[in-house]
Every structure is written in structure tokens, then in C-alpha cells.
Amino acid sequence: MRVTPPLPPLKRVPPGAWTVIAWWVGLVFTFLVRIGLPGESGPAEPAGMIFFRWDGLVFLAAATVPAHFAGVLLRRRPLTALGSLLASAVLACVPLSVAEIPLAQFLAVDVALYFVAAECARRTGIIALSGALTVLVGYLATRLLFGWIVGTSEELAVAMTAVIAWLVGRSVRQTREHAEALLATATARAVADERLRISRELHDTVAHSIGVIALQAGAARRVIDTRPRRASQALGDIETVGRETLSGLRRMLGALRHSEQGQPLDPAPGLADLDKLAATTTDAGVHVEVRWLGGRRLLPPEIDVTAYRIIQEALTNVARHAGTGRCRVSIECRDDELALEVLDGGRGPRLKADGGYGLIGMRERVTMLGGSFSAGPRPEGGFRVAARLPLPAGA
Known part of the structure; x- marks a missing residue:
């Protein structure tokens, strides 16, 4: 049994919020390195001429506005959001009087590059990285044109952090795509394997039905002159078995694969074997209470086998995952x-290596017969598996 676990707390924070947090972390760091902290003889970085003046603080406040705007737009319009963060980084450098864009002001850009590379298409990620590097180069080029000093080596370090952030985000995206491809392949293989098992069981059903038809036809041919009533009864039995077999073939034709040649096929079990299954499960440590509602009746072979397999898989999941000593099986034969x-009433499902393919198999069986299937946790605790299989008229 499988349910989707809740997201970890940090995963619940949207990407835009992380960029805003990164901007404020960089801003706080900028102030800390420009004041004399305890144990230091002086500030680690000299403050600009207008850094602590009102106009310098206005520049920093003005740079903070686009950063918050980018946090809102990052998921919907990532390139526009990145452009706003780059504008904030450049604007914040005015009161700092620095020769390059500091890493503290570029930290939010790095976080945005990571999310763009991880969540968006490859082309969008490349455009975002190119834009960030272009702004870094353009900042240095502008200072050179005015004859001011530049911090080329420090700007290279900032550029490296941008490239690394993009590479990490791209790696996360590729890992996720690979995992999704593996899951899709494994699910398709599980469905194919389940259909092969169903086809084997259908092989037994059809072979049995054709054998019955052949026996009844032979009996009718031998007594048609001497015992016409017995011959009529045999022909009626042939008609019934033929209709049931044809109904089963129509439900599964085109969706099943042929059985593998050369492998022996075990007789398909049915609800008549349910008591034995319940006893086996009880011996394994889970007491099974079986309730029959509406009495018992002869069911079409494919429905009988499917019902047994669904109950078998559900009991297996209870024994493996539920952590309880009791469960209840109800079978109701309606018109x-x-x-x-x-x-x-156990503690509920856990994630297992099988990825929940038992539920996939049960759903596949029910879908093949045109029925409905549901499985999930109960509000009062425990787990519930339910299926409804339509019965042909006269079953």
C-alpha cells in the first residue's frame, strides 16, 4: 500500500520566498562587515561615502523592492524575476562604493538561478545564466569605461558561484527526470506483468470451458435420438458455458498477451478457496474474518479469479504493512x-521497495472487467480496499 507522504518543512517554502530570504541575508551581512563587531579592530569592509547616510539607505531600500517583486514572480515568470534580482544587485552597489558586485548582493541571484535550472526548461536556464554573467561583465566594463578601478578577481569568484548554482539546479532536474522515467518504466512493466498473469488465468478458464462444451456436445450427440430431453439439457449447458466464455473473452480481448510457451499453468483459484486463504493468513499472524452477504452463487470464471486475487493481494498487504492482528473481508453477491x-485497523501503509505495484495490479484487474476500485486510509484509522465487479445477466 502506498500513500504520498507530506512534504518536508523546508520543501513547503516556495522558491520565491527563498530568494527573498537570501536577499535579506546578504543585506544583513553587508551591514555586519561594515561595522566594528566585537573582537575586531575595525570594520572588515570600508563603508561607502553615503552608505550610512539617508540617501544611501534610500538606495538600499529601493534595491530591496525589486527583490521582493522577484520573489512573487519567480515561479510564473522566472526570467522577469531574475532580471529584477539583477537590477537589485546593481542598485545596491551604488551606496557601497565597491569595485565589483559583492557576493552578498548576488546571493539571491544564485538562489534564483538554482530554482530556474531545477524547475524550468533547459533553454530558460541557459538564458538565465547568460543574463547573470552578462550583468557581471557589464558592471566591470562600465567601471572601466569611466576609468574607475575594478575587482576582476573577486567578480570571477562571484561568477563561479552563479555557474555552480546553475549546475546544481540542472543536476537536480536531471535526477528528477531520470527518477520519473524509471518510475514510468517500472509501472509499465508491472502492468504488463500483471496482464500476463491474467492471460494465464484466462487460458485456464477458456480451456476448461471449451472442454465442458466438447463433453456436453458429445453427450448430446449420443443421446439426441434416444433421450431428447437429456440432449436438450446438454445443449442448454453448452449455450450457458459458451456465453460466459465469450463474455470473458470480449472483456479482455486486445489487452492481454499470450501465455509463455512451455511453462506449466497452475489451476486458477477462486472464491471457493477463500477459506483456505484466510486460514493461511491467520497462520501468518493476522486473523481474517470472512463475511458473506447475500449468499453464494456460481460466478463467471474470470470474475471469480479476479475477486480471489484482489482479496489475496489485500490480505498480503495487511500482513506486511498494517501492523495489526485482525482484518475483515466482506463479499456481497448482488443482482x-x-x-x-x-x-x-492497523497503523496504515508504509512506503516499500515494490512502489505500491500490488494496488496497480488490483486496479488493472478490476478495470479489465469494467468495474470500479478504490484503496486508501480510513478516517478512523487503518486501510480499506474495495472493488465492485459487474456481473453479466443470469450469472
Whole structure:
């Protein structure tokens, strides 16, 4: 059994919020390195001429506005958001009087580059990285044109952090795409394997039905002159078995694969074997209470096998994952459908290496027969598996 676990706390923070947090972290760091902290003889970085003046603080406040604007737009319009962060980084350098864009002012840009590379298409990520590097080069080029000094080596370090942030984000995206591809392949393989198992069981069902038809036809041919009533009964049995077999073939034709040649096929179990299954599960440590509602009746072979397999898989999941010593199986034979329900009061499902393919197999079986299937945690605790299989008229 499988459910989606809640996101970790840090995963619940949207990307835009992380960029805003990074901007404020850089801003606080900028102030800390420009004041004399305890244990230091002086500020680690000299403050600009207007840094602590009102006009310098206005520049920093003006640079903070686009940074917050970028946090709102990052998920919907990533390139526009990145442009706002780059404008904030350049604007914040005015009161600092620095020869390059400091890493503290570029930290929010690095965070945005990571999320753009991780969440957006490759082309968008490349444009974002190119834009960030272009701004760094343009800042140095502008200072050179005015004859001012530049911090080329320090700007190279800032550029390296931008490239690394982009590479890490790209790596995360590729890892996620690879995991999704593996999951899709594994799911398709699980469905194919389940269909192969169903086809094997259908092989047994059809072979049995054709054998019955052949026997009844032979008996009818031998007594048609001497015992016409017995011959008529045999022909009626042939018609019934033929209709049931044809109904089963129509449901699964085109969706099943042929059985592998040369492998022996075990007889397909049915609801008649449910008591034995319950006893086996009880011996394994989970007491199974079986409830029959509406009495028992002869079911079409494909429905009988499917009902048994669904209950079998549900009981297996209870024994493996639920952590409880009891469960209840209910089977109700209605006029037009067979209703199945498996309830347990355990601690609930856990993630396992099988990825929940048992549920996929059960759903696939029910879908093939045109029924409905549901599985999930119960509000009062435990887990519930339910299926409804339509019955052909006269079943």
C-alpha cells in the first residue's frame, strides 16, 4: 500500500520566498562587515561615502523592492524575476562604493538561478545564466569605461558561484527526470506483468470451458435420438458455458498477451478457496474474518479469479504493512455486481521497495472487467480496499 507522504518543512517554502530570504541575508551581512563587531579592530569592509547616510539607505531600500517583486514572480515568470534580482544587485552597489558586485548582493541571484535550472526548461536556464554573467561583465566594463578601478578577481569568484548554482539546479532536474522515467518504466512493466498473469488465468478458464462444451456436445450427440430431453439439457449447458466464455473473452480481448510457451499453468483459484486463504493468513499472524452477504452463487470464471486475487493481494498487504492482528473481508453477491471490501485497523501503509505495484495490479484487474476500485486510509484509522465487479445477466 502506498500513500504520498507530506512534504518536508523546508520543501513547503516556495522558491520565491527563498530568494527573498537570501536577499535579506546578504543585506544583513553587508551591514555586519561594515561595522566594528566585537573582537575586531575595525570594520572588515570600508563603508561607502553615503552608505550610512539617508540617501544611501534610500538606495538600499529601493534595491530591496525589486527583490521582493522577484520573489512573487519567480515561479510564473522566472526570467522577469531574475532580471529584477539583477537590477537589485546593481542598485545596491551604488551606496557601497565597491569595485565589483559583492557576493552578498548576488546571493539571491544564485538562489534564483538554482530554482530556474531545477524547475524550468533547459533553454530558460541557459538564458538565465547568460543574463547573470552578462550583468557581471557589464558592471566591470562600465567601471572601466569611466576609468574607475575594478575587482576582476573577486567578480570571477562571484561568477563561479552563479555557474555552480546553475549546475546544481540542472543536476537536480536531471535526477528528477531520470527518477520519473524509471518510475514510468517500472509501472509499465508491472502492468504488463500483471496482464500476463491474467492471460494465464484466462487460458485456464477458456480451456476448461471449451472442454465442458466438447463433453456436453458429445453427450448430446449420443443421446439426441434416444433421450431428447437429456440432449436438450446438454445443449442448454453448452449455450450457458459458451456465453460466459465469450463474455470473458470480449472483456479482455486486445489487452492481454499470450501465455509463455512451455511453462506449466497452475489451476486458477477462486472464491471457493477463500477459506483456505484466510486460514493461511491467520497462520501468518493476522486473523481474517470472512463475511458473506447475500449468499453464494456460481460466478463467471474470470470474475471469480479476479475477486480471489484482489482479496489475496489485500490480505498480503495487511500482513506486511498494517501492523495489526485482525482484518475483515466482506463479499456481497448482488443482482448485478459482486462487491468486495477488505478492512483493517492497523497503523496504515508504509512506503516499500515494490512502489505500491500490488494496488496497480488490483486496479488493472478490476478495470479489465469494467468495474470500479478504490484503496486508501480510513478516517478512523487503518486501510480499506474495495472493488465492485459487474456481473453479466443470469450469472
